[in-house]
Amino acid sequence: MKRMNRKFAAALGVIAVATVGLTACSSGSQTAESMAPSSSAPSSSASAAPSSSAMASESAMDPAANLVGSGCAAYAKAVPSGEGSVAGMAKDPVAVAASNNPLLKTLTAAVSGKLNPKVDLVDTLNGDEFTVFAPVDEAFAAIPEKDLKAVVADADTLSKILTYHVVPGQIAPSDIAGSHKTVEGQDLKVTGSGDKLMVNGASVICGGVQTANATVYLVDTVLMPPAK
Template identity: 85%
Template sequence: MKRMNSKFASALGLIAVATVGLTACSAGTGGETAAPASSAAPSSSSAAPSSSAMASEAAMDPAANLVGSGCAAYAEAVPSGEGSVAGMAKDPVAVAASNNPLLKTLTAAVSGKLNPKVDLVDTLNGAEFTVFAPVDEAFAAIPEKDLNAAVADADTLSSILTYHVIPGQIAPSDIPGSHTTVQGGDLEVTGSGDELMVNGATVVCGGVQTANATVYLVDTVLMPPAKK
């Protein structure tokens, strides 16, 4: 964990230098978010519990439920604007992610930029979700050959991305345990507070509120279990 947090701090240092240019990442410029999806939204038979108390508290203070060792560094590097914690709380999750300077690869993946056949923007913006969002370094850690193969196959890419999404918003205090994803597979969240992990991946900063989702930034791309 210490090694990842060091990398994360280094990345935040670069972000701090470029803070004045963060608005270029917003959906308003058209730089990060693709056109809305035309495909139907994935369905799930079991919706996770919604936390109305968490939503009410976050509406007053978007930072109220933050957990993770990287939250303070991120807030310091991006204290205001659309990519800040407060800024993300105002937008639906796909738009909010496009404004976050640590989620450029994920934003490209869910918006059809990597594979035109995989565009989940309307899906993600259209209901309440809990999203485990791999930071850019998580995608960079995947061997290029493997990443390119996953991106080229629409079914594989869609499966990977929807495995990071749980129906309903879940607060950090309620997130530990097993959860069924939109993809259909289960994932396991362990630990508590600043020590949360999902399938062994570290939650860098979680409890980040958007207009329709609760986001947990993670240091690893989660791979769905093989279908039996």
């Protein structure tokens, strides 16, 4: 986990250089600290946890309000503004938002038919509300090249793996722990809380990222459906 965090931080350093020229679509003064989840203690008059409706309202006003994950601050620093930033992604449906995220190039290619023309999930992903566990590029790069090519060449297998990363409905970080039935049909399990969320053993790098129709959790490993 520490090795992955170091690799992720290094990758973000490269992205930060590459994204300096992004056109700002949101406030350029937003900092990593402001993008990170709030750690302030509740007042004595509001000691109870906020309701789901209150959290949804807060997220609508501030897309970074409910972020969780140790990589959120690094991502916000690397992409502080523009379409690929947390604020920018909130404006677009999930497939479009993912295509603007510099960490999700491989995933975007996989769901848009660029890796296999028979697997194009863009309209499906943009057409309803979902929770998406999105493997970053490093997660795909960790798969042996021979195995990755075999998966990409098999439309059924690729579709099965991709839909295993998608859960119907939007689930906030405060409610994400537990088992969830995926679009693929089998369950995945989320454990932990806050900055220590795990999905089937994969670490959540940054979760609770809002798009126009989905809640996204960036993960450090490609999730594989259990063998039936």
